[in-house]
Amino acid sequence: MVISALLVFSAVAQAQPQGEAALIKREAQLRDAPGDASRSLAPLPVQTPVTRLGDRQGAWIKVRTADGATGWVHMFDITSASAQSSSTGAGALRSLSSFFNKGSAQAPGSTVATSTVGIRGLGAEDLANAQPNLAAVAQADANRANAAQARQFAGSASLNSRQVDPLPTPAPPAAAPSAATEQYGR
Known part of the structure; x- marks a missing residue:
């Protein structure tokens, strides 16, 4: 019974x-772990085939190379093999035109793999609900150095004081013409 259960599990895992x-x-x-500071296991030249595994931590994806080595790569450094093979040799013009034709009709059942990474901006609701982190403010205040401490540090580090002229104040922006001036030329 146990052996048959193991055989079924093995067959399902292989399928x-x-x-x-x-x-x-x-x-x-x-890399051996997610992050630029992690130990490098091997260099990965351009067009190296890898297999994405299910693990992901932040912007890092776990992969396996053709020779069986397993590690992490940054998601900016990897692309889908199907997306790459469909655009290989097509050149920059084709990529650019496909970017602008995203709304055009595609063959039924066809899909295009797309991935993106970015920084989410703050919306009005985020700003309205923002709360100060008082512990972080207190920590920043505790780490602040006064002028005497700064001079002492500079002296111990053999830094020399130099007078630096301030940058000139920029001119105020020119007033934008009013809508009436633009429309009637007055």
Whole structure:
């Protein structure tokens, strides 16, 4: 009974896909953990085939190379193999035109893999609900150095004091013409 359960489990595990095929799109390093400070396991040249595994931490994706090495790469350094193969050799013009034709009709059932990373901006609701982090403010105040401490540090580091002239005050922006001036030329 236990052996048959193991055989069924093994067959199910083999039937499931092992990950998504991908390519390295710019020179990268296979890292032992997510992060630029992690130890490099191997260099990954452009067009190196890898398999995306299910793990992801922030902007880092776990991959397996063709020789079986497993590690982490930054998501900016990897692309879907299907997306890469469909645009290989097409050149910049084709990529640019496909960018502007996102709303055009596509063949039924076709899909285009897209990934993005960015910084989410703050909306009005975020700003209205913002609360100060008083502990962080207190910590910043505790780390602040006064002028005497700064001079003492500069002296111990053999830094020399120099007078620096301030930058000139920029001219105020020119007044924008009113709508009536633009419309009637007055």
